[in-house]
Amino acid sequence: xxxxxxxxxxxxxxxxxxxxxxxxxxxxxxxxxxxxxxxxxxxxxxxxxxxxxxxxxxxxxxxxxxxxxxxxxxxxxxxxxxxxxxxxxxxxxxxxxxxxxxxxxxxxxxxxxxxxxxxxxxxxxxxxxxxxxxxxxxxxxxxxxxxxxxxxxxxxxxxxxxxxxxxxxxxxxxxxxxxxxxxxxxxxxxxxxxxxxxxxxxxxxxxxxxxxxxxxxxxx
Amino acid sequence: xxxxxxxxxxxxxxxxxxxxxxxxxxxxxxxxxxxxxxxxxxxxxxxxxxxxxxxxxxxxxxxxxxxxxxxxxxxxxxxxxxxxxxxxxxxxxxxxxxxxxxxxxxxxxxxxxxxxxxxxxxxxxxxxxxxxxxxxxxxxxxxxxxxxxxxxxxxxxxxxxxxxxxxxxxxxxxxxxxxxxxxxxxxxxxxxxxxxxxxxxxxxxxxxxxxxxxxxxxxx
DNA sequence: CCCTTTTGTTACCGATCAGTAACATTGCTT
DNA sequence: AAGCAATGTTACTGATCGGTAACAAAAGGG
Numbered sequence: 001x002x003x004x005x006x007x008x009x010x011x012x013x014x015x016x017x018x019x020x021x022x023x024x025x026x027x028x029x030x031x032x033x034x035x036x037x038x039x040x041x042x043x044x045x046x047x048x049x050x051x052x053x054x055x056x057x058x059x060x061x062x063x064x065x066x067x068x069x070x071x072x073x074x075x076x077x078x079x080x081x082x083x084x085x086x087x088x089x090x091x092x093x094x095x096x097x098x099x100x101x102x103x104x105x106x107x108x109x110x111x112x113x114x115x116x117x118x119x120x121x122x123x124x125x126x127x128x129x130x131x132x133x134x135x136x137x138x139x140x141x142x143x144x145x146x147x148x149x150x151x152x153x154x155x156x157x158x159x160x161x162x163x164x165x166x167x168x169x170x171x172x173x174x175x176x177x178x179x180x181x182x183x184x185x186x187x188x189x190x191x192x193x194x195x196x197x198x199x200x201x202x203x204x205x206x207x208x209x210x211x212x213x214x215x216x217x218x219x220x
Numbered sequence: 221x222x223x224x225x226x227x228x229x230x231x232x233x234x235x236x237x238x239x240x241x242x243x244x245x246x247x248x249x250x251x252x253x254x255x256x257x258x259x260x261x262x263x264x265x266x267x268x269x270x271x272x273x274x275x276x277x278x279x280x281x282x283x284x285x286x287x288x289x290x291x292x293x294x295x296x297x298x299x300x301x302x303x304x305x306x307x308x309x310x311x312x313x314x315x316x317x318x319x320x321x322x323x324x325x326x327x328x329x330x331x332x333x334x335x336x337x338x339x340x341x342x343x344x345x346x347x348x349x350x351x352x353x354x355x356x357x358x359x360x361x362x363x364x365x366x367x368x369x370x371x372x373x374x375x376x377x378x379x380x381x382x383x384x385x386x387x388x389x390x391x392x393x394x395x396x397x398x399x400x401x402x403x404x405x406x407x408x409x410x411x412x413x414x415x416x417x418x419x420x421x422x423x424x425x426x427x428x429x430x431x432x433x434x435x436x437x438x439x440x
Numbered sequence: 441c442c443c444t445t446t447t448g449t450t451a452c453c454g455a456t457c458a459g460t461a462a463c464a465t466t467g468c469t470t
Numbered sequence: 471a472a473g474c475a476a477t478g479t480t481a482c483t484g485a486t487c488g489g490t491a492a493c494a495a496a497a498g499g500g
Contacts, residue, residue: 046356048268051487062448064490073488096268124356132408133353136344150409152444154416172421175426181409182402188352189370189401196374199394206395210430246467246477271457282478293458333458 029071033059035079042080043127048134052076074141077131081145084127088149091117092156102206111204113182115207118187118197126184129180153177166211175207245437251289253279255299258398262300268354272296292363297351301365306346308369311337312376321384324428327396334400338407339419345403373397385432395427 037059041050052073056063070076095113097103117123125132128146135143154177161169161176179200186196255277261270276283290296298345306310319325337343344350348366355363357437381389399420405412407418 020372024279030447033258046268046354047247048266048354049356050331052489053486062450064448064450067489068447072302092276099331123303125353126405126409129405129409130353133345135315136264136269146409146410150406151411155411168381171419171422172425174416175423176231177416178406179398180402182400185346185349185401185405186370189346189349189366190374191371192365196394196397199391200398202391203395203398204432206391207427210426250477273456274458284478284480287459288477344492 006133016032018063022146027065030059030061030065033061034066034069034076035083038076038080039083042077042086043124044122046134047077047080047131055129055180061100077142078145081127081142081149083130085149086143096146103160104165104212108201108208109156109206110174111179111183114183115197115200118194118200121192123187125188126181129181133191146207153180161211165213166208172207172211175211176204178209179204247285247289248434250279250281250285254283254286254296255303256290258296258300259303261349262297263304263343263350264342266354267297267300267351278397297362298365301347301351301362305369307363316380323380323433324385327380327384328421328425328428329378331396331399331403332421334418335420338403338420339413341412343407345408346401349401349404350366384428386428394429396424399424399427 034055041054041058050065052066055076057064059066070079091113092110095110096106098109117127128149129143131142132146137143154173157173158169158177161172164172166172183197183200186194190196234400256273261274261278270342272283272286275296290299311333312330315330316326324343348369351362352366357363371407374393377393377396381392385394386392394397403417403420406414410416420432
């Protein structure tokens with residue numbers, strides 16, 4: 001609970017400490033700057049490589065201001081992944097929103113958008129994949145956030161696949177999930193701007209076609 | 221050049237230092253133990269997370285024995301990746317050797333074997349992917365080894381794809397490459413033993429079928 | 441105005457990082 | 471046996487890691 005402590009509710013009278021409804025905007029401000037710095041640095045340079053000193057320097061705050069809001073670097077990692085979880089689903093649903101009620105086009109659109117995002121020079125792959133690589137110990141608390149993201153992803157893919165005409169929705173979801181992870185990994189290993197990432201939508205389309213039959217069978 | 225220095229050739233007479241053709245088996249022995257420790261530790265726990273102290277402890281040698289053979293930790297990284305390069309192609313060609321002259325079955329076999337390998341509890345993904353994640357700076361000398369591995373891989377896939385009956389060999393190779401990277405990433409993010417990795421051969425087969433037509437069109 | 445709580449700042453902790461200086465010991469060669 | 475080069479060992483460097491103690495300044499509320 002990184003939010004600054006407040007009185008429970010100011011329970012009327014009979015209270016020795018008189019309801020400290022402080023302003024504390026300084027703390028909230030520092031917290032926001034810290035989280036912004038964390039999000040940027042952890043993603044760009046890696047959570048393991050970035051120390052708290054680099055974070056406070058980037059955030060423009062003092063180290064004690066950080067440790068008064070967050071109990072440890074691990075807490076920062078949790079906040080970082082929580083923020084990335086939100087951001088990921090925002091991307092995901094934004095793609096889907098472009099073709100309401102058309103699950104097949106929705107899925108393809110996600111790959112089109114992912115391909116574009118992964119082609120940007122500052123793209124550093126999937127924060128969850130990167131975290132799992134940087135922290136091999138599956139018992140690390142933040143690894144739960146990684147597992148949760150991926151389990152929600154495969155569930156969502158299965159749900160969308162079931163709404164297509166695919167004969168085997170499970171298999172289609174598995175294929176698409178592997179393709180997504182493939183784009184994440186390939187964006188880091190293949191030299192930037194490689195044709196692989198640009199070919200992602202084509203490959204996804206091919207997979208969708210193979211699972212559902214020819215593109216869109218609309219009666220003429 | 222981590223090999224212990226020897227005399228150029230012992231150039232006959234007229235030489236102040238008399239041809240030190242030493243045995244040096246101690247150094248070679250230490251070097252082998254160091255490389256074995258490096259290979260294990262860097263892969264299992266991550267190259268960034270493992271310090272040279274951990275390496276020398278695991279190798280059972282003294283730290284100076286390490287620094288007399290290798291000039292820096294970066295040199296160790298290079299050796300590590302070079303060894304993994306060899307190991308990877310050994311795996312790859314071993315799969316292909318199971319179906320000589322049948323490029324389609326060769327490709328599928330690789331996915332079958334990769335799926336099995338990636339299902340083992342101690343599998344930690346692709347060393348090259350992991351390295352790229354742990355060392356985001358593309359200018360890092362060892363990143364050349366990563367790029368080289370992937371560029372050889374895609375070239376090899378294209379070569380094999382061209383020998384199948386696939387209409388678009390390039391597209392097939394791209395799809396398979398993305399699938400391979402996907403298996404690497406998914407093996408680390410999805411909870412161990414997830415159905416995704418087991419489904420890898422099925423997905424690969426589906427992709428091959430879509431590209432080449434039904435399994436093996438042998439005239440009856 | 442006084443008092444309490446939150447802030448900002450500095451200096452520090454022990455642990456670990458990659459890498460090395462210095463020296464004792466071994467083992468081979470002549 | 472003498473000498474030299476390769477070893478083994480210890481202790482150390484300066485930098486950085488995550489995290490904290492202590493204290494001064496400030497800001498709010500009664």
